[in-house]
Amino acid sequence: MEPTKLSTLPGSREPSALQAARKRRSAIWLFFCCLATAFGLTWLVLILGSLFWNGFSGLSGDVFTQMTPPPGSAGGLLNAVYGSVVMTGLGVLVGTPIGILAGTYMAEYGRYARLTVVVRFINDILLSAPSIIIGLFVYEILVAPMGHFSGIAGAVALAFIVVPIVARTTEDMLLLVPNPLREAASAMGLPRAHVILKVAYKAARAGMITGVLLAVARVSGETAPLLFTALNNQFWSQDLNAPMASLPTVIFQFALSPYKEWQGLAWTGALIITLTVLTLSITARVLGATRISK
């Protein structure tokens, strides 16, 4: 690839001053690019480093067995972890089927339809729309009419975030399934729905699971849409019709408090979320990679 080697070939001219200047300029800019990469990776190391530094000491059995404490005393994060798991689970459970079906429409039935172009465009915008807007939306349609905050509202808000992620990856993965596979199934007399359910889905399975995992990863760290839908709860509550604690909102509340114990718990919670999210997204990536290399 290195073209400047030409000048060292026998018979070529000696490198001129201009050539030397061009080479120098190239080297300087490339050095800046390396520097940029080092800069970017530094942040990752710094953030993960301080998470472990501040959060690891608090990571004990108590975190998962005790409730969030009142100010000034020790405790755990059990109610917050429970709330996070329940709302994330419900949100993914509700959002995934809708996302998969919408992605199926875009890739299969409506592959050449005008509706697909519009849906894809809008879906991509929803994918990166500010999540706090989703929170406001759910507040308006659920919390305000019901008159109180609830775990249900939190789960619905998360579901609205899951739908575009799953729809996008499902479409992408179904589009990668080779058409001869579908044609072969159709030739055997299989109705279209069965071609999709039994052939296309099977071929795209790994990629679709990746999409769902990415959605779980994204949703489990979301705070903004929960702030005024599920609110928060100091106590153990399994009632989905009542305000519910979640790890991100507890971190938000505790980190901004003046109490040392609360701040320590916030760091521990932050470490738990980060480890969960990073494990999920690395798993998703490994799954996605095996699909590509196949």
Add this chain to the structure above:
Amino acid sequence: MADIAFEQTTATASRTPGSRTSRRRLDRFDRGFAVLTQAAAIAVLLILAGVLFSLLRGSWLAFSTFGFGFLIDQSWNPVTDRYGAAAAIFGTVVTAVIAMVMAVPVGLGIAVFLTEICPYALRRPLGIAIELLAGIPSIIYGIWGLFVFAPFVQTRIEPALIATFGHLPVLSDVFAGPPYGIGVFTAGVILGIMVLPFVTSVSRDVFETVPPVLKEAAYGIGSTRWEVIRNVVIPYTRTGVVGGVMLGLGRALGETMAVTFVIGNAHKISASILAPGTTISASIANEFTEAVGDLYTSSLIALGLILFVITFVVLAFARLMLMRIDRRKGA
């Protein structure tokens, strides 16, 4: 791909011949499934329409009370019940600009490194490492920014900035004031770190669409590596890069938690970027649950509507740019 379950497909197929009712049942199922998927696709559109409608309805009171003056009014006073969006819009734009000033050159640099310089064996792991930055939830950036980064900015970076720019004409106003650590500058830098991976991954993807023949031709006539990047790769991918940058901008404008922790939540416009400020999303996150009175709530929802419109325009533009490069890739 070969492990498609053959028994199942043949079983379904062999059941059909002769049996008319089961054939009809299959057809009905087929049509039902088609309708179901189409309904889900339309549901995606309905989500967006619902968001827009509910925000319009919720913000109606604020807009009918303050009129379009809401957009340029700086005051934000729950006591006198007088609200304006100017300070929040200003803060949103300024933090996003700071973020982009930092993230675009660095992000492009990393993308160049990953596609042109980096040894093949390291490309994938380094790319994943950068993308992990995108995977870290924003609340983590917030807590890290509050406890680690803001004190560092306050004791190290801001005094240096004030000392350096303090006696230059315009810049002395931009970098004026006591170093709080919490403020527009800190928020902008943290947003920059968050947006970085978005800019990087989109630019890397579009850089990889450059046909090797073009680059080889440029090398063939004796270009240096930088000249190839500058004169072949970047011009060829310009729309895609702009799309990636706009995508990052959309993120930076709407990001909530990371900003809420470190911006100070002060509804005022100051010339100095070191002073505390607020953004639209931070105002909503901080005040919505405590908002008393219909007008207060409605004003916050109106802020949400403004944010939605701004990000919609930016993201739509980004998608159009990226669609153009996709079309070329397909051709």
